[in-house]
Amino acid sequence: HDHNGAKVRPKVIEKLREGGAIALVSDAGTPLVSDPGFKLVHDLRQQQLPVHMSPGVSAPVMALALCSFPSDRFQFCGFLPPKSAARQMVLAQTAEYSGVSLFFESPKRIEKCLEDADRVCPDVQITIARELTKRFEEVISGNAQELLQEIRQRGGLKGEITLAFWPGAARQVDVDDERVTLALAEAVQSMSPAKAALEVAKIFGLQKRQLYDRAVALKKAAK
Missing domain, CATH: 1.10.10 (Arc Repressor Mutant, subunit A)
Structure with missing residues (x-):
């Protein structure tokens, strides 16, 4: 983890150089987002030690497949900023991107996030994909205002959330423009x-x- 990684990574490298085999299991899913595992992979590559991967569940890719937006162009941007001003800036940029923008978000901040989206990109289509691969998996779509109303009627959302933003419908113009x-x-x-x-x-x-x-x-x- 983050607190002991600097001490543990050299030991892992030493064991591998001695011919050992070590499995890295990430509880953050695929890719290694908000997980110190990427630092180990970086160090191993720097030491020219082989790293192999068994594909695991990827919430961003699942959300992209389930959101029903065109999937030929997309960007994954990690977690949205926790502060409103910075978050609004990022959300405004997604409205200018022609593909799908994927983010992680905390259930504690989802309403604030949608409030910001309603201010800066009210016509962008949004999909909330939560608890993917779990018992209470759910996918809901709409614009920011529609999703806010849905969440407030429920009294909030729980679980791990992946957001997909697509400005395509909002950006569409007449073909003869x-x-x-x-x-x-x-x-x-x-x-x-x-x-x-x-x-x-x-x-x-x-x-x-x-x-x-x-x-x-x-x-x-x-x-």
Whole structure:
């Protein structure tokens, strides 16, 4: 653990150099988030000692699969900041990210978190996935205000919580919007029409097929 890791890690390395085999089991799940195990893995890699992994449960990946948001682009950001001002800044950034943003959050702070989300990104879609793989596993979705109402009616939430934020619906614009054409025109300068259509579609919450023909035309016009 954090308090004895500096003393224990050299002993682990010594045993491995003597030919031993040691199993590292993380009670924080996969990956080693808020778990001192990553420091041991770092030291072992620095010493060029082999490290192998047996895949375990990953709450962020499970939440991504269960939230029903597009999963082709996502970022995992660990725990949200405990202070409101810093948390609002991070949440505002998620509204600008075109994919899904995944966070851990404490049940003690979930209402404050949703209050902040309602202030800075009220239209972003949010999924709360809690107690994953356990008896009381639950997944609920909505915007910040809808989820706040649900949680307050229950008198709060318990258990380990993973949050998924997706601004896609809030960011979606009309396919003929001038901003879409400008973004496509810029993208085809360095990408194929197919790649440009895909990337711009992700940004504006559209479908690639809606933009492909226009991307081809813009590519030809740019030659």
